[in-house]
Amino acid sequence: MTEGEHTEPLHLLAPDGSLSEASSALPLPPQLLEPDLLRALFRDMTMARRVDTEATALQRTGELGLWSSCLGQEAAQVGSAHAMDERDFAFPTYRESAAAWVRGVDPVALLGLYRGTTHGGWVPDEHRFALFTIVLGAQVLHAVGYAMGQQRLDSGGAAIAYFGDGATSEGDVHEAMVFATVTNAPVVFFCQNNGWAISEPVHRQTTVPFTQRAAGYGMPTMRIDGNDVLASLAATQWALEHARGGSGPVFIEAVTYRMGAHTTSDDPTRYRPPGELEYWATQDPIDRLRLLMINREVAAEDFFVEVQAQADALGERIRAAVRGAEDPEAGLMFDHVYASDHAQVERDRQRWSAPFAEGGVMA
Amino acid sequence: MSEQVFALPDVGEGLTEAEIVRWRVQPGDEVAVNDPIVDIETAKAVVELPCPYAGVIGELLVAEGQVVAVGTPILSVTGKSLLIGYGVMSDTASLPSSTEAPARTQAPESTQAPVNVRALAKPPVRALARELGIDLASVTATGPRGDVTRADLYATREPTAASAGERVAVRGIQRTMAQAMVRSVHEVPQVSVWRDVDVTGATKLLAQLRTDPGWAGVRVTPVTLICAAMVHAVRTTPIINSRWHDLADGTAEIETHRQVDLSVAVAGPRGLVVPHIPDADRMNLHQLATAISTLTERARADLLTPAELVGGTITVTNIGVFGADGGTPMINPGQSAILATGRIMERPWAINGGLTVRPIMTLSLTFDHRVVDGAAGATFLAAVSDYLSTPPSSP
Numbered sequence: 001m002t003e004g005e006h007t008e009p010l011h012l013l014a015p016d017g018s019l020s021e022a023s024s025a026l027p028l029p030p031q032l033l034e035p036d037l038l039r040a041l042f043r044d045m046t047m048a049r050r051v052d053t054e055a056t057a058l059q060r061t062g063e064l065g066l067w068s069s070c071l072g073q074e075a076a077q078v079g080s081a082h083a084m085d086e087r088d089f090a091f092p093t094y095r096e097s098a099a100a101w102v103r104g105v106d107p108v109a110l111l112g113l114y115r116g117t118t119h120g121g122w123v124p125d126e127h128r129f130a131l132f133t134i135v136l137g138a139q140v141l142h143a144v145g146y147a148m149g150q151q152r153l154d155s156g157g158a159a160i161a162y163f164g165d166g167a168t169s170e171g172d173v174h175e176a177m178v179f180a181t182v183t184n185a186p187v188v189f190f191c192q193n194n195g196w197a198i199s200e201p202v203h204r205q206t207t208v209p210f211t212q213r214a215a216g217y218g219m220p221t222m223r224i225d226g227n228d229v230l231a232s233l234a235a236t237q238w239a240l241e242h243a244r245g246g247s248g249p250v251f252i253e254a255v256t257y258r259m260g261a262h263t264t265s266d267d268p269t270r271y272r273p274p275g276e277l278e279y280w281a282t283q284d285p286i287d288r289l290r291l292l293m294i295n296r297e298v299a300a301e302d303f304f305v306e307v308q309a310q311a312d313a314l315g316e317r318i319r320a321a322v323r324g325a326e327d328p329e330a331g332l333m334f335d336h337v338y339a340s341d342h343a344q345v346e347r348d349r350q351r352w353s354a355p356f357a358e359g360g361v362m363a
Numbered sequence: 364m365s366e367q368v369f370a371l372p373d374v375g376e377g378l379t380e381a382e383i384v385r386w387r388v389q390p391g392d393e394v395a396v397n398d399p400i401v402d403i404e405t406a407k408a409v410v411e412l413p414c415p416y417a418g419v420i421g422e423l424l425v426a427e428g429q430v431v432a433v434g435t436p437i438l439s440v441t442g443k444s445l446l447i448g449y450g451v452m453s454d455t456a457s458l459p460s461s462t463e464a465p466a467r468t469q470a471p472e473s474t475q476a477p478v479n480v481r482a483l484a485k486p487p488v489r490a491l492a493r494e495l496g497i498d499l500a501s502v503t504a505t506g507p508r509g510d511v512t513r514a515d516l517y518a519t520r521e522p523t524a525a526s527a528g529e530r531v532a533v534r535g536i537q538r539t540m541a542q543a544m545v546r547s548v549h550e551v552p553q554v555s556v557w558r559d560v561d562v563t564g565a566t567k568l569l570a571q572l573r574t575d576p577g578w579a580g581v582r583v584t585p586v587t588l589i590c591a592a593m594v595h596a597v598r599t600t601p602i603i604n605s606r607w608h609d610l611a612d613g614t615a616e617i618e619t620h621r622q623v624d625l626s627v628a629v630a631g632p633r634g635l636v637v638p639h640i641p642d643a644d645r646m647n648l649h650q651l652a653t654a655i656s657t658l659t660e661r662a663r664a665d666l667l668t669p670a671e672l673v674g675g676t677i678t679v680t681n682i683g684v685f686g687a688d689g690g691t692p693m694i695n696p697g698q699s700a701i702l703a704t705g706r707i708m709e710r711p712w713a714i715n716g717g718l719t720v721r722p723i724m725t726l727s728l729t730f731d732h733r734v735v736d737g738a739a740g741a742t743f744l745a746a747v748s749d750y751l752s753t754p755p756s757s758p
Contacts, residue, residue, distance in 0.1 A: 063415075199668060265408075267409065267410070271666065
């Protein structure tokens with residue numbers, strides 16, 4: 001499933017809502033067109049976008065310290081996360097809020113990380129979804145390590161590593177791919193190429209498609225339209241099955257676009273060339289699924305109205321919960337340093353908390 | 364009915380202030396949560412702020428163009444019914460409504476002038492009016508509700524518009540430059556020395572590089588060689604590439620940098636910017652030339668990132684391009700020296716008792732006299748001069 005240089009990304013669902021001809025490179029399993037699944041994908045992308053816009057607004061009003069928007073990348077994340085089953089485990093960056101939504105992570109818990117009220121936000125095992133990783137590329141190694149573990153346990157589960165185009169330049173990602181291929185680990189490398197690594201355009205990361213590089217490690221690759229939720233789902237399903245079945249790692253490049261800033265601390269108008277944003281606005285992942293659903297009469301206007309109402313209710317719930325979030329006790333920072341009790345950490349905790357308990361002030 | 368006040372948030376990571384660029388709402392406008400209300404410009408970006416409350420815009424507490432600290436109240440929002448502002452409104456004065464924008468330019472009093480109405484003004488403005496001996500009723504009010512503002516009071520004491528000069532608010536890069544220069548003059552005891560240099564050698568080298576096929580496509584200018592000369596001279600006088608640190612306990616330390624991050628003053632489209640080339644001392648002349656031309660092109664295209672605009676360990680500024688020969692450049696705060704280079708002019712030049720004509724350039728060096736003494740400053744200047752007079756033949 002490797003493809004040549006500079007070919008168009010594989011897609012199933014075009015921006016006008018039409019389905020492309022099934023190809024051997026990326027077949028369209030008929031169950032992907034089940035009405036319930038299409039409705040679920042639409043709902044999840046819409047809810048994820050609402051989480052994103054609310055988080056941006058909360059940051060702009062001083063309620064969050066920072067936000068890293070996934071606006072425009074909903075299809076890549078929602079499609080791939082839908083491909084996971086109960087044996088799989090995802091390792092996200094800090095931009096996978098749409099994937100987190102699919103994995104059942106409460107957005108309010110997630111935003112705690114950005115408000116500074118938690119160091120994590122959720123229990124990874126409960127969602128098969130690791131904590132957001134800020135260190136660029138580190139989670140790709142975690143995913144491979146996890147996959148090698150599953151291989152040794154013979155659990156039949158696979159890992160999916162999320163990362164961006166910029167992270168591919170990190171040594172960690174190279175090391176992860178070396179280990180994954182030589183150990184034949186059950187891991188899917190899911191690279192969202194969103195065009196920009198903060199302010200560096202993708203041509204500063206590579207002169208060939210990322211899939212060509214990945215093929216050099218010796219794994220099958222697929223380059224897909226990342227704004228096509230069906231392509232994302234079909235490709236990731238195929239890749240996870242390949243990995244779970246003992247055939248080794250797969251690399252997927254989902255070509256998408258970061259419609260917002262790198263984070264709220266950044267000003268993309270300083271470096272984004274004119275016309276780029278306008279072009280990608282015509283490629284919107286949610287709009288094209290809506291068109292497909294209308295064409296196929298999978299949903300009518302009342303469905304879309306209902307989903308929008310649910311999304312707005314979610315926005316209000318998030319807003320109220322984030323604004324009302326209480327500051328955590330300072331001692332919380334000692335809680336998860338080690339998995340088990342640790343004498344040094346206990347001493348530190350006591351030294352830290354004593355002055356507060358006595359109503360005094362630290363010198 | 365509750366009034367809620369929106370304070371300017373830190374929309375970056377550790378920003379302290381922002382400029383109110385443009386209000387997107389006016390008092391009396393109805394707003395929903397997350398409606399855009401204002402564009403602000405921070406040191407990093409222009410961003411649009413959404414409204415955290417639903418209701419009716421009460422007051423815009425900060426004017427466009429003003430720079431305010433994070434935490435400053437900028438806007439009040441009330442419930443759907445209207446809140447009357449400070450002072451007493453006459454029956455005839457119109458309340459702000461969503462269809463009719465309240466008078467920002469003229470007070471209700473001045474249009475309708477009921478004789479017994481007290482002029483609108485906030486208590487501190489009233490106090491200031493008393494202090495200045497100004498009758499509030501005589502002032503043209505420009506506040507958002509037709510109230511007299513502090514600026515209105517000062518305006519009555521200023522020359523009339525006909526005789527006053529044009530005033531422009533100081534913003535953005537100019538403001539950054541102004542702050543840096545004030546800091547420099549207040550904090551750094553600085554001394555300037557200068558020296559005329561015969562740059563025949565540098566001129567020949569430039570001509571040679573421009574015809575060298577290995578240098579095709581690389582832009583080489585006198586600044587290229589001046590930068591190379593500075594990096595070379597720092598090796599002879601490392602103290603010039605240092606930073607003075609005042610410590611909390613009243614003592615001080617001097618940090619001599621291990622690398623040369625060479626700041627280059629460039630006239631960008633929005634004003635003077637001083638981006639830097641990191642690790643200039645690790646570059647050969649070819650790499651340095653490329654780095655300089657990339658940096659200046661990016662500066663002129665306004666593409667520099669905030670990270671490039673701060674930092675640097677020593678600065679060079681070419682005042683020759685503007686036709687100046689020499690001067691007393693001011694130190695970029697956080698550094699210990701700045702070199703200004705003047706025009707290259709043919710001048711009479713005496714050598715071994717004979718008179719000849721040579722291309723001459725004046726170098727003006729300003730240094731922090733807490734860090735660098737006169738001897739070190741002169742040694743550095745001599746090393747820059749030597750490089751330009753007789754540059755290495757094959758750099």
